[in-house]
Amino acid sequence: MSIRSRRNFLNSSWIGLGGLALQDMLSAADAPLSLKPAHIPAKAKRCIFLFMEGGVSQMDLFDYKPALVKLAGKQMPKAEGTVGEIATFSAAPNRVIPPVAPMRQHGQSGRYITDLMPHLAKQVDELAFVHGIKVDNNHHGPAVYHTLTGNQFPGSASIGAWVTYGLGTENQDLPGFVVLGDPRGSTIGGNGVWGNGYLPAAYQGTLFRNGDTPIVDLHRPGNITAKQQREELDLLKWMNEKHSAARSNTGDLDGRIATYELAFRMQSKAPELVDVKSESEATRQMYGLDDPMTESFGRQCLLARRMVERGVRYVLALHGAGGDRWDDHGDVAGRVPKHCKEVDKPVAGLLADLKARGLLDETLVVWASEMGRTPFDNNLVTDKPGRDHNQYGLCMWMAGGGVKAGATYGETDELSVRAAGNPIPLRDVHATLLRLLGLDQDRLTYLHAGRYKKLTDIGGSVIKQIIA
């Protein structure tokens, strides 16, 4: 079976087999997730968004700054062109912290990557980096909202909601937008960061958990068998069809009948979807499922692949929660290596696996965090230096469909505080992400409260330099 037909097979057989797909039963207005044409021809059809919560220290991972080594332990020079806390903190007596591990050049692109990411380093030529992105707020809550919904206050639609609103989804039997949460806990913004905001609820992310109950209320209570539930649903269907037959304009009624059938099939199929045991040993190892350190995020990455393979439009995989976030105010030397270890192999495995299956060309993979960190110590844990938040220094990378592999856009100053030239507003990244998926930020709009809302608010500039 060719890769394409295998995928088509998966799409059509997943849950849909043996029953009508929801799409078939609904008119367009009642099937909000039905396929919609892209605005612009695009290579990337799906997106996996890897979100590292807490503020990844860019100068420890990807942003190579030899000056940090030279100035290590010395007073931080005042950071120009910043306001708010960065301006205040950088003016205080603060010592520069050098990168926690050596950085080396890799691949044809010769990019520097930390020794803490040996697996990702091998994939470096697939990645396109953006340095010096500016976020609207220097605090986790608003910054997470800004990164994932385009607005620092709750209430806006998340990127995944926008994308599924714009494109629909290929597999009507699965949610179009899936969230793979960190089993250690919720994001600081809670469920709103994958919410539908002002868009209809059908576009909200569906949280998939690790384990046997991937979706809330997926399982029947223990005292009810599948046969009993089937009997209930048969009776319900009989009742509802009779009700519907006596009425006109029954799109809403029929849609509801269809969802029960779909929900019933999901119960048996969803556990299968999240059951990674069916994957080969080699694949499991590739994602680090054989190591307790990498098992958790490895599973999320592997699930992300299984999802996009089955036509899920947008997958948000979250890493970091509570005290285990990338929020390293103290002990960067101890904590950054740990975070890196947790994600390095899984992320590299995901890229390699997608590539091997011919999926990488059609899948956009994004690495993001809600902010960068400061080059200097914030004196919070005095014996183990740590770095503060830095809304000016966010680094992100993209890979896969339509991305110019090996490219770099933007550059930070010599200490990686902020962009050396003009700052890159986050909305530029959002505009680029949409463009790579074939969506025009100005045409992907929704009328709400008197305005045509869009993900990029006042509009960003597509970063053409990282588009192939």
Add this chain to the structure above:
Amino acid sequence: MRKWPYLVVTGFAILAQAAPVPAVLTAKCAACHSEKTKASDFVVTDAASIRKGGKKHGMAVVGGHPEKSPLLLMMKGEMSPRMPLGGELTAEEIASVEAWVKAMPDERQQAKAEWRWPYEKPVKPAIPAIPDAKLAKSAVDHFVLAKLNAAHVPPAPPASKRTLARRVYFDLIGLPPSPSELDTFLSDNSDKAYEKLIEKLLADPRYGERWGRHWLDLVRYGETSGLEGDGAIGNAWRYRDWVVDAFNKDLPYDKFVVQQLAGADEHSKTRNNYQPDVQGHVPLGFLRLAPWDRSNLVADEVRQNYLSEVTATTSSVFLGLTLGCARCHDHKYDPIPQKDFYRFQAFFNAIQVENVDVPYKDEAFKERAEARIKDLQTRLKEGPEKKALEKMETDLMPRFREGRRTAAAARPVNMEDLRLEMRRKDTALFTLAERQRHAQLREDADRTLDAEEKKALDDFEAPMLKRFKEAHEKDPASLAKRFDVLSVEELRSEINRQTSKIFTAAERDKFRELSETLDTYRRRIGRWQPNALTVKNVSGPPNGPFIAPTRLLVRGDYRQPGEEVEAGFPTAIAGKAEPAVIEQDRYRQYPTRGWRLTLGKWIANKDNPLTARVMANRIWQHHFGTGIVATPSDFGINGERPTHPELLDWLSHEFIESGWSVKAMHRLIMNSATYRQTSENPAAAKDSENKLISRFPRRRLQAEEIRDGILYLSNRLNPEQGGPSVFPALPADLADFARYGRGGAAMWETNDSEADMRRRSIYTFQRRSMPLPMMAAFDAPVFSESCDRRSATTTPLQALSLMNGNLIHEESQHLAALIAKEAGDAKPSQIRTAFQRILHRAPTPAETDRFASFPGSLDALCRVLLNSNEFLFVE
């Protein structure tokens, strides 16, 4: 008479005057885009059809703006596919179209100048005459029937009493009728039976819980900041209870508005030092309900974000005006200059964000609150959890000290050892003066985290550590006593450490659980205390310092202040841009007290063209699913045009004349024949979108109606009203996601009693980061922005929650028990009772047969009926 389709008429009139369609379009595009071929529904016949565009891209031409016109973008290949398909255009041809578009007027600017309706005071229209007056029960019907008549569409027949009962109950109180209530209504054959029912339900206190919830959607009601740990913003429930009460007692809407904007600002024109009623602080919660970014340290930005939010929400909620669009630039569509945004904002400039103690006025409630507080305080002081925690601390302390001692023995002496010894009162090594000095230096260093303070401490500690080491080498045993000073606080931090080598994970979990319970009690005490989420005013001169004037912000950026502005009303409505005359107390002692009051009184005024229309439209919307203006918070150009403008104008006059009585509006609307139609009208195929209101629209129950309705049917809904919010159980599956990380704070709480979990949904805690999954699935998240219309989506998650969720399973069992008790063991009798209770009708013979052959339990049978569309939809 005003012409409603004015805009459209003029819009096309403009186009008709434009230069003729360029020849190239007819020559090279018409093959596919003629009236006959109509590819993509796009036709190049005339300017109007070109402007209208096709189904793919909408408007093909933006007058005056070739760069924004899809037609040109596609001809140039900047938008794919390049047009004409397979053909080529010369530069001249493209230029000719470009010039043509450039010369076209910009419809948007034109429309802005012409859409004047919202800003002009409505004239009370005459009630239209209709041929068959018998069809009408009220003036409302005349307006509706006149339009139906003109379109040659008959209204739907009247609905049955059973249908009406269900409709009216859900509509007014958000719950189904009980079997006896239904009987009473059905057996009342008098003419007034229906009107009596409406009166009964309007007087029912559950009415306020239903209609108050509509209002809470609008005012973005939530109880937490939404950001950074999502902490509670204060006792928002006081505002919620005020809203419920205001609807119940039919507080005139003009007062309702003023109190939410300036409740505690009333003043006397005659008396000096007049003190406003402190109760007025409760409705001011309106100004505090938005997500609140309290973590941001850029003070100016926080303040500006706050003021902008309040400005935008006030104007959209009360005026249906999207002033918020003018924060950064002049409104793109409506006649609202950017300056108007800041002039409006200036009314709020004296706000001091601060909560205020507002005593409970209701004696019974006061006693209830005091009793709760006393009980919780007792539990905190000597309750079982407190005792268990203390016992744990006492029991674990020796092991803790021993653990530290053992750990210390295995490592060289360090600063920790010195610091412990320094805390010993009976140390032989250090003098009292040295100990006190050390304590002071440590405190300074810890408090300030300042490098200089730290250095002073280091300098002091270095020789002391040396002394300690020497003594320790000579006689370690006598210094081992230092571990006895380890305190309970240190034990707590040790036991909370993930990596503790002294305590086990089980001990940590138990300790955390007990501590969290006590924390919950503390929070709960705070919730019962009479503190209200509200605002105050800074006083300004003469009693306080000068208040910085409001300035227009260039691009809405707090770092780019522009010209100074004075408080004033939107020019589009007021007709002028002069500063408002601020109402003052006689002796001008409290000048800022008049700011918001002046705004409130201007909004809640019979001369304001929008206020009454907007609210009358919202009331209509909640009865019919859609407003007469379908975009209830946007009466501007981007909003929908009213379907029945004269009716809305008439209603707004009636509203004002009734003394702004919301209940009078319910009577007016619900007693009409229009409201009493069935949901089916086979003769109205033309009106598929129901814009003529040729039938009563069927609607899916809202999340609250589903949850509350199920609890009500099983007779388990806790009817208690008001008070701090409660926490229904989360699905067990979600428990591990209901925490901010391993060891992080819990997002959900327990309740004082199990019955609290069965309160009406309006009383559930509105945590922005954790909406109840079932509620969110049925389109009721916790709102962060004003929500003027809920969507009604259909997703498999809804089916899962009603097939498998806790609620449906628990309540179907209770409901089955009720039915069995009433109907006995005979299945047909059980089926009949189940139908009566859940669907409010008897089963048909076919249904009785089919249900009798259903092998499942009575619980299962109840679940089927509760999941049926007949239950989940109201018609």
